[in-house]
Amino acid sequence: MSITVMPLSKSKKNQKSKVLSIRLKEPQRRRVFDLGIINGTTLTTIQKSPYGGLKSYEIRGAIIAIRDEDAGKIIVKKIN
Amino acid sequence: MNLIKIPHLKVRMTKNTISSKTNEKIEKTVAIAGNPNVGKSTVFNALTGLRQHTGNWPGKTVACATGNYTYKNTNFNLVDIPGTYSLLSNSAEEEIARDFICFGKPDAVIVVLDATCIERNLNLALQILELTEKVIVCVNLIDEANRKKIYIDLDELSLQLGVPVIATNARSKKGLKELMECVRKVCFNETKLYKINTDYGKDLESSISKIKLNLDKLKNLNINHRWLSIKLLENNQKIISSTENNLKNNFLHKSDIPKTVKKERKKFKNKNIQDIVVESIINRAEKIYKLCVKTQNRKYNNSDRLIDSILTSKITGVPIMILLLLGIFWITITGANYPSEIIASGLFWLQDRLLDFFISINSPEWPYSIIVLGVYRTLAWVVSVMLPPMAIFFPLFTVLEDVGYLPRVAFNLDNVFKKSGAHGKQALTMCMGFGCNACGVIGCRIIDSPREQLIALITNNFVPCNGRFPLLISIITMFFVSEAFGIFQSFFKTLILTSIIILGIVITFVVSKILSKTILKGVQSSFILELPPYRKPQIGKILVRSVLDRTIFVLGRAIAVAAPAGLIIWLTANIKINDISIFSYCSNFLNPFAQLIGLDGVILMAFILGFPANEIVFPIIIMSYLCTGSILELENHMALRSLLIAHGWTYRTAICTMLFSLMHFPCGTTCWTIKKETKSLKWTVLAFLVPTITGIILCFLANSIMKMI
Numbered sequence: 001m002s003i004t005v006m007p008l009s010k011s012k013k014n015q016k017s018k019v020l021s022i023r024l025k026e027p028q029r030r031r032v033f034d035l036g037i038i039n040g041t042t043l044t045t046i047q048k049s050p051y052g053g054l055k056s057y058e059i060r061g062a063i064i065a066i067r068d069e070d071a072g073k074i075i076v077k078k079i080n
Numbered sequence: 081m082n083l084i085k086i087p088h089l090k091v092r093m094t095k096n097t098i099s100s101k102t103n104e105k106i107e108k109t110v111a112i113a114g115n116p117n118v119g120k121s122t123v124f125n126a127l128t129g130l131r132q133h134t135g136n137w138p139g140k141t142v143a144c145a146t147g148n149y150t151y152k153n154t155n156f157n158l159v160d161i162p163g164t165y166s167l168l169s170n171s172a173e174e175e176i177a178r179d180f181i182c183f184g185k186p187d188a189v190i191v192v193l194d195a196t197c198i199e200r201n202l203n204l205a206l207q208i209l210e211l212t213e214k215v216i217v218c219v220n221l222i223d224e225a226n227r228k229k230i231y232i233d234l235d236e237l238s239l240q241l242g243v244p245v246i247a248t249n250a251r252s253k254k255g256l257k258e259l260m261e262c263v264r265k266v267c268f269n270e271t272k273l274y275k276i277n278t279d280y281g282k283d284l285e286s287s288i289s290k291i292k293l294n295l296d297k298l299k300n301l302n303i304n305h306r307w308l309s310i311k312l313l314e315n316n317q318k319i320i321s322s323t324e325n326n327l328k329n330n331f332l333h334k335s336d337i338p339k340t341v342k343k344e345r346k347k348f349k350n351k352n353i354q355d356i357v358v359e360s361i362i363n364r365a366e367k368i369y370k371l372c373v374k375t376q377n378r379k380y381n382n383s384d385r386l387i388d389s390i391l392t393s394k395i396t397g398v399p400i401m402i403l404l405l406l407g408i409f410w411i412t413i414t415g416a417n418y419p420s421e422i423i424a425s426g427l428f429w430l431q432d433r434l435l436d437f438f439i440s441i442n443s444p445e446w447p448y449s450i451i452v453l454g455v456y457r458t459l460a461w462v463v464s465v466m467l468p469p470m471a472i473f474f475p476l477f478t479v480l481e482d483v484g485y486l487p488r489v490a491f492n493l494d495n496v497f498k499k500s501g502a503h504g505k506q507a508l509t510m511c512m513g514f515g516c517n518a519c520g521v522i523g524c525r526i527i528d529s530p531r532e533q534l535i536a537l538i539t540n541n542f543v544p545c546n547g548r549f550p551l552l553i554s555i556i557t558m559f560f561v562s563e564a565f566g567i568f569q570s571f572f573k574t575l576i577l578t579s580i581i582i583l584g585i586v587i588t589f590v591v592s593k594i595l596s597k598t599i600l601k602g603v604q605s606s607f608i609l610e611l612p613p614y615r616k617p618q619i620g621k622i623l624v625r626s627v628l629d630r631t632i633f634v635l636g637r638a639i640a641v642a643a644p645a646g647l648i649i650w651l652t653a654n655i656k657i658n659d660i661s662i663f664s665y666c667s668n669f670l671n672p673f674a675q676l677i678g679l680d681g682v683i684l685m686a687f688i689l690g691f692p693a694n695e696i697v698f699p700i701i702i703m704s705y706l707c708t709g710s711i712l713e714l715e716n717h718m719a720l721r722s723l724l725i726a727h728g729w730t731y732r733t734a735i736c737t738m739l740f741s742l743m744h745f746p747c748g749t750t751c752w753t754i755k756k757e758t759k760s761l762k763w764t765v766l767a768f769l770v771p772t773i774t775g776i777i778l779c780f781l782a783n784s785i786m787k788m789i
Contacts, residue, residue: 027169028606033358034166035608036200036365047389050397053495054504056388056611058381060200060366063388063611065491067498070606 004078009055009071011045017076018042024073032074036060042079105155108267111180113208114192115201116163117612119220121145122250123192124160127260151260154267159186165200167207168358171528178319181211182303183326187267188214190259195225195232195247196613198373202365205241206278210307213275215243216262222247223254224615229376237372242274251618277306280360284353287313287344294337300329312341314354384613391485397492404485405581408476410574413553416468423467427460450650458646459639461699465550467635473546474515474626482617486511487609494607500589501596503532504607506539510588513543517746518753520545525757529605535592537754538767541746542588542774544581547694551741552577554698558721559734584742591774599766641692641748649689649700663704677776678736678783680728687740692748697741732786736779743775 011017019041024032036059037043046056046063054067114120128147145160161180162173181189191208193201198219209215219232238245244262248255265271279285291309295301301308303323311319324330345353390396431452438448480486486508494504505527513520520540527533544552553573561572596602652663663685671681682704690697702720705727724733745768746754755764 027171028608030166030169031606031608033362034169034203035610036203036362038359038362041362046385047392048394049494050392050394050492051495053498054491054607056392056491061197062200063381063384063613065494065607065609065611067494067607069604070608 002078006076006078007072008043008045008057008066008074008076009068011055011076011078013045013047015045016042016079017045018079020075020077022074024070028070028073032066032070035062035064037074043076105150105153107155107157108187109157109159109184110188110190110263110267111159111161111184111186112190112192113161113177113181113204114163114220115165115194115197115204117610118163118192118194118197118201119250120163120192121160123190123218123220123248123259124158126250126253126256127156128158149260152264154264156260156263156267159184164204166204167211168354172525175318175322178211179322179326181208182323185302186212186214188216188263190216190218190263192218192220195219195222196228196230198232199365199369202368203362206361206365209241209243209275210278210310211304213243213273214266215241215273216259216266217241217243217245218255218259219245219247220250223249223252224613228381231374231376233372233374237368240276240368240371242276244271278360278364280310280356283347284313284356287347290344291337291340294335294340298329298335300327302327310353310357312337313344313348314357315341315345316354381613387614388488388611391488392492401489401492402578402582404480406574406578408473408480409577409581410570411476412469412473412549413573413577414570415472419468419471420464424460424464427464431456431460449654450647454650455643455646458642458649458696458699462639462642462693462695463635466546466695467631469549470515470546470631470635471627474631475622477511477515478622478626479617479619482615482622484612484614487611490609491611494609496589497592498604498607500592501532501600501604502535502539502589502592503527503529503605504609506532506536506588506592509536509540510543510585513540513545515546517541517543517545517750521750521753521757531596531600531602532605534758534763535595535600537757537763538595538770539588539591541750541767541771542584542591542743544584544742545694545747547747548741549577550695551698552580552738554720555734555738558718558724559731580738580742587743587774587778591770595770642696645689645692645696649696649703652689653704667704676783677740677779678732678786679740679779680733682727683733683737683740687744690747691745694741694747732783735786736783739779739782740775743771743778745769745772 005020008017008019019037019039021039022029022032022037041059044058046058048055049065052068054065055071056063056065057071058064112120112124124145124147128149146157147160148155148157150156159180161177164171164174164177167174167178167181180186189208189212191205193205205215205217217237219234219237222232225232232247234245234247244266246255246259246262248259250256262271266273280288288306288309291312292305295305295308308323311323348356391400434452434456435448438452489511490504490507493507497504497506506524508526509520509523511520512523517540520543521537524533524536524540527536556573556576560576561569649663652666653661655662657665667681667685669681670684674681674684683701686697686700686704689700702723705723745751751764751768754767755761758764758767
């Protein structure tokens, strides 16, 4: 059985995920909310930055880049 | 224009303009709000005709810009408030936006939504609707949305929000008339508005209504009571104190409201009230989106993703970035040559006529010597050397900005910046620095964290600005690329120039790292950046905007400093004590130290005299070698080369001069801007010393090593 629950930072390219919980502290937590990421939001991983360290995600029609430290504190479930 | 806009147009100023009503026309104030990158400034410009610069990256409008238009005998004062994603966080931009909507008392608020990204954008619209019902929703970029096969049911959207909705395409002025009419109607209460509040669930709603009841009893509380109740329940201290300050009403201490709030807050022991608020709003936005927007083609972003996969991939991303940099410099260098020559010969022709004129009226020598050979010649040099590269560089750069490439640079390089303890957005401020370091310094405001903002500010000078390019290019031409290179000449020039700039970038990383390990220690902040859709650049507008807004502005400033500087230079070179000019005294004094770092007294003196504007450094060097006491233009690079060699220049001097040009104190304007931005003498002094000391150390090392070889 493959792992389906993971930190967002571990998601693979083109993976669709659903947010299970957001463990970020303020003010990052609020920033993430502002972009429309709350529990239950679905997002798609788009791609890695060439030197790593951050990835871009499609969230509610916009492309947002988030550093892996922050994305690591957003727990998601892989969906199909 | 935004980059170099003089900021601090605060809310209060706008209020003053409203109060000065004239009898003939009615004045109305309209705020224009929206997420970053939704074409908000384009709507603003289209309505007002004011040329305000818009860029395709988040966080460009850092202070409110104002403009006005007249429609049906009413004067509408339009205030462009900073683009924000929300009004709930407490960043500087959001505070400005929130305070203006709350306390600036606009007669209406236009909320601009990006038609291609309605769902996320609705979040802000709903938050603004909590504050005021006098809202007009402007769905912008409607053409782009239709192209992407996104269809929006405007009537349904209007029904869901309870306010008028207008579709526009501000670039082609589509829908603007309707927007103006709608704004007028809302301002004059001619439209029926039936705002629908977001439902926060039974528990929270009951608490809200209890507090609101208490607030309703208070007099002179000129703010949406429901909204304030929510903020009280959230215990949002910043908003509460800002409300008390702005309304001059310490309602909290007068009544039993705090007691009620405390009681109600207790009911939510285990829940974060703000989370409930945020989630309710986002969920409502999602619901409205599903009701009003139909997308036929789910893959409408595929072409953007394809471009992204090329521009930000591991293999091609960075090489393309360097190639683009190379390309821009190559076009600038080659393209600037001819116009530079033409302008120079024109201006120097005029100089001869001026001299003829003075001689014909039998003027004594010193006045025309000061005016023509001192002031005019310096000006002519600055104009002819600076204008053509700027007129080419700025538009090219603005195209990259307009297309949406710059945020990708930040995305590509963020990890390198992170490893140096800096912020990915510093890539953007460095890019601005290529044009003008003072602009780069102002641009540092887009970095939220104060620590990383200071790093970006202090290191911005390591990116050579337009004023320093001429010196670099001239030295490269004279010492490193001879005519023998033939058609490849300009290519090699560009290559060397690009290497120097890459050196500057590497030094930026190293110095940032050192700063973040020493005086600017601290926690890394997060990096969240939107990568906006690629958009077709508006070539015509870019030309007008970058030439008028940036080129003329920067050139004007350069001229303003070059004229008095020309006078001082003339004086120092011509006032003689014991037959030796003041200039020579100083340069002789500086010479021993200058020799240590591979320069000579004259070069160092020229850098010091060039403090007002970097572009006059090289002319001063030439002038003093020629001992003519005024700046000269030598037509031919080879003649110039022999002049320099005759004064002891070697490859070592050339390299050290270029290094020192890359790394020395920021120019006067930049220092002044740093002082204004940091409001601290300490950081200004540091921003002055860091590049200077770095330059001295590196020049010393380079000089010593080359001597040994």
